Amino acid sequence: MRVESAGLRQDLPGHSRKQNRKPLRAFAQPALAYCLLIAGIIIVVLPLMWAAAASFTPNHKVFEYAYPFSWRALFPVDFTLEAYENLFARGFGRAVRNTFFLAVSTVIIGGAANALAGFAFGRFEFRGKNLLFLTVVMLTFMVPVDLTAIPRYILVNSFGWINTWQGLLIPGLANSLVIFLFRQFFAEIPQELIDAARVDGATWLRVLVSIIMPISKPVLVAASLLMFIGQWNSFFWPLLIAPRKEMRVVQVEISLAIGQYGTVWNELLAGSMIAAIVPILLIIPFQRYYVQAITGTGLD
């Protein structure tokens, strides 16, 4: 019996296609595959194209080609930057800056804190280590973070940290997945590598800078991505802690804007476009590391 594998075509050497004794099937399967792919792309891309086009359209014309639908709805036929100009005049730029600042701070401060904790779990022996690892990493991982928002809110409130950066930032720094990543990474560095440098008279700082840092690029990129996306996408906590206009992040700004000036469609969509474009530009070049980070946590 001759075999044809649609999804695994790349696994077949090129000549096997020619040897196929069922030409019709060989033609039908890729055709079906392409149809499915195209359907997938349409479902994903159509609403995004519509929204992108509408964000460059004067507000009174936003729905002109959408209902009844015509291809013109997918392209900005009456191009204008009005929505973006108005949006930034309203202070949307501040929300973007706030979100960016928060995400970068989380990556830097949280990265250092999680790396230290991961280092301790990976390289040290101390009393209660396993119990701590079980609670700090495993249990925390199994409890969705939003579900403990109440005690965190009340604690933050009692510190007087509502509408402050530290209130937004500090409770979100610990990331069990990132601690776990760093633990794996540090545990796998061979002791001989460090010992050899120590024998050569390197200080621990030098060991850190010239031995550990250079080989830590994948784990650093992966951890940074996880923390950046996590903070960029956080909504519940900023909504509770920083509702004040000057502190709002993009998601809060957009969700509140629906009620406030919901009929200004092109501005709402322009805001959505800006919010979407940053992580897309940031993540696409690094998607390999992101997948490595996720798959690396559970597959060895």
Place this chain on the structure above:
Amino acid sequence: MTQATATRPAADNSDLIYSLRRWLPLPAILFMVAVTQVPLVVTLGFSLERWNLLRPQRRRFQGIDNYPDVLSDPNFFTIILNTLIITLSVVAATLVLGILLALLLNRDFAGKGVVRTMLITPFLIMPTVSAVLWKNVLFNPAFGLLAALAAMLGLQRPDMLQDFPMFSVVIVTVWQWTPFMMLILLAGLQSLDHDQIEAAQIDGGGYLTLFRYIVLPHLRRYIELAILMETLFILSIFGVIFVLTSGGPGTQTTNLSYGIYQEAFQRWDIGEASAMGIFAIILANIVVLLFVRVLRRGQAEEVTA
């Protein structure tokens, strides 16, 4: 993530480690304990109090009374059911679509990189932004794309959020999470051993047989991991529900996260909201352990079969 106890042998004789070990772990570990464990313990404490922020002077310890109160509320079961429906249907749908798309993307064709990038896009868009786009671009009963499609087909224009609120929440979440599943499974497919496939083909296995006996067992660990992580996120989705339906109409799309939010930050009943939080944490752990158990059993059958 199960080998928590499998650590490297202690490096006692290294003075790098020795000089660091005395002070380095302490602040980092203490900080982690503070930010991760204190909220859990405090939730437990609050759940034993009668405490409404609107009547703070009446705050007092009252034991476990909040728990029967939560359990006797008929809405609570709707909320639990909603949470489970959303989680199970999203995970199941993204799994099927994710496998399908990963298999398609594992072929060689022109423009593969562009297509993959496009298909990942929904995962990179903030949840509230996705919800805003779907609510206004697709679901809008007057001008939305779905309304336009229905009009073209001569059907009545549907009011999705009013008539099919749960379906709408699930669809938007599936749209968002399919790329996650797809990415992880694609990584799994790409690590598949080519020789094994060729050997199976020489032995004369059809495509479905190949998929059933070689691809699927190989993907099992990737599937397990992706399901586990996705479940943890979907159990507590908030942004999509907040924007799309605000838990409504009525309580039709209220999940645990949204229910706790309403209890704590709209009714200001901290005691009862904390008790709900404890139930939610228990539910999250049960669901995750069940998933792991089911998947493990499947794995064992695979071996003995």
